Amino acid sequence: MTAGAPRAAGAMVEFDGVGLRYGPDAEILRDISFNLQPGSFYFLTGASGAGKTSLLKMLYLAQRPSRGIVRLFGEDLVAMPRDRLPGFRRRIGVVFQDFRLIPHLSARDNIALPLRIAGVNEEDLAGPVGEMLSWIGLGDRAEAHPATLSGGEQQRVAIARAVIARPQLLVADEPTGNVDPDMAMRLLGLFEALNRLGTTVVVATHDIHLISRIENAQMMRLEKGRLSDPTGALRYPPANRV
């Protein structure tokens, strides 16, 4: 392992010597090694183009690495057959930088999507979806379509969709990039509340001020495709600390 990432027992995510390249170009991520512990909160920072989104793509199983080992929930995902991936994806919530709401579905249906895909009955999902709409402050806009929602409202719907199925791992790519500072703090509060309930959270952000708002959050920094470890969280994950 590079970057001093010891094999941590019970790690939710393990990256070991991971590299990623698109086509014949040079690697955009090199020798990435780290462990993420269950129930922890991580920030991923770095300049634009440093490879944050590419790293997150591997975390939420949209991309396989070009080399190295990726383990998620204790299983090697590099060699895993495609047909087993959906089961793992259902344990991961993703907030995309560009929201990726389905435009012809209402806010309610967008939020309900992960539960429907997981086969939850309509009677059983009505309650949680209603609660989630209230939680994000869009109870009165449940039937609105994304095109009629503001950027902040779309962001909240995207976050609600990511967390409705109570994922074990939540990955958010610049989740506060399109909202004002007040809304950013409220959204961060949602993530923190989820984290307290046991969800491991990884948030990629440019906003250094956000990081100080979460107690015990760890920081990973990507620079030119390599991962640095300013808080020591990668070398000494919280569970391994003395």
Next chain:
Amino acid sequence: MLIPRVPVQHRRLLPDRRLSGPTPWVVAILMMLTLLAAAAGVGLARSADAIGSAIAGRVTVQIVTANPVTRAEQAAALRRAAAAQPFVLAARAVDREELQATLGQWFGSEASGDGGADPVLNSLPLPALVDIDFVGEDRSGHMAQLRTLVAAEAPGARIIPHAEWLGPVARLIGSLAWIAGGLVVLMTLASAAVVIMTARAALGTHYATIEMLHLIGATDRQITRLFQRRIAIDTAYGIALGTAVAAALLLLIGWQWSGVTSGLAATASLGPTGWVLLLALPLLAIALAALTARQTLLAALKKIL
């Protein structure tokens, strides 16, 4: 199941734009042409079969003896002798009136059934004809025996196997039936190609939705059923429309054909098997469309992680 069942809430994942694209209309045209070609193929094949079995075991013995009395006696003797042979199913002397009636059509006699009244026909030295149908399949053996019989009863008479002069016509009709069958296959392939293009276009149009569904844990099967259902329904609309138009045309042609009672044309008909085949074709087409869509979608989805 031709059209997969998908929960109502899942159906909304694709916007409802039924019959808005060209697929149902192109499929309707192809289905109509396929059914017409299939009907033509079945009709021609049955006609070729009917002609083939009618001529395969039949010969006509032509007695051209100059003396009309001797000619008539030879014809009667040959008919009797042939009828007594175990290899002969039936032997029939063709009446002079029947010959004159047939020739009257070519000579332009006023009433073809009254050719005997035509003085020109009456003056013609018509040969005496005896039609003989063989028993069983051993045609060459039967021909040898018949030649011996003819040589004894009507020396100098000619034996004309019907297969010699109607065979090429039967083969031509058979070839046309094969061509019609080939057209059915080609149009079926064209229909499948339309479905493949539709499936690929749908994947392209809804790529963002598909990617999103994948990332929240949808399986290839879930996504495929969604699109397969939509494509199967669109295709089924086209097939139903094409079938309705083809059925109307076939009924019209059938009605007009029912007035044709003579010659080779009268042998062409669809028969019960033909109708069953034509009714089965639309169902097979829907099944083919659903299967093609499924395989195309699964193959395309496998390219996405």
